[in-house]
Amino acid sequence: MTERVLAAMSGGVDSSVAAYLLLKSGYDVTGAMMKLFENEDVGEDIMSACCSLADKGDAESAAERLDIPFYVFNYAEQFRDGVMDAFAREYSLGRTPNPCVECNRLLKFGALLERAESLGCRYIATGHYARISRSGSGQYLLKKGVDASKDQSYALFFLSQEQLARTLFPLGDMTKSETRELARELALPNASKRDSQDICFVNAAEGGYGEFLERYTGTPAVPGDFIDADGSILGQHEGLARYTIGQRRGLGISSSARLYVRELDVRRNAVLLGDEASLYKKTLTARRINLIATDTLGRDTRVTAKIRYGMREAPAIARLTDEDELYVEFDEPQRAITRGQYVVLYDGDTVIGGGTIEAAE
8 A cells, every 4th residue: 555645845846855755655645834923913924924825825836737736734723822822931031042953843843743654654754854764773863954054954853763763864864955957847836935034934034033022922021131240230231132143243333352242141131141151051951851862861962963954963972960950061162052942962963962951050
């Protein structure tokens, strides 16, 4: 019997080509778009951003071109409760979250997998640039995509053995340029569509995170003090959510030295500033740990570790200091380790696991 796959189709070129590759491999493919919010609810123009009418039309056109069934499933309530509310809550605590990871965790590899089961589909599939393999003992392994510039394994570190067993990543062995070239050969309507940027529900052109959070929560930003390493007040900030660790531009203060955001102090509602050197930390602790193919780590496990999506991983040692606490010590200090982001551990091109950064020293 032909195995059935529910393929997530966002309207972008990656997910459309992934659906085609599944068809080519002999799967019975059904396309599905997850509608995550109403654009008007977050102040976006109805034709802009991810999950818009334009994206729905692109996904439908691609599915029609591939001659596969296509459905739109509404997960707006789950997205609001599990992702957008959590995003606002984390910012209120002076942390900098990555909502794309939580969306993957809760929606794409949670709710969509449940939907696949209800539809009789053995697998779900996405257009992520990552790979899945099996170890000699039969464990599922998450690996980097072969295109280093597009590798998305960092945002998938939370996957369990059960989820990996039910997931397909058709683009894992391809480069982005190969994906676009194949889309052009297939005459897919989104072959030249630009990749989505930044967070889908935040419009950078309309004030970014700060404006979104004020609008979404209904709570105006509270100005506070910029404070330097000597404790001097240098000016007034426009609300903690408008700043992130390592930021230099856009502070709006005068100083003879280059100053950077080194900490967000929620208790004092203050943005603490320092020089470049103050941004570098050598150790971190993380919680909400997920290890993909092992139950524990050795005393000092040699790894490479990545502390944000767009950076290269760095050599480090890692160990579990409690059942749900991970300690990582880098060989060299790392710039702007940020609470609320994720640290992901690698052994070569294999993802060991990761967790949410809680502190750095």
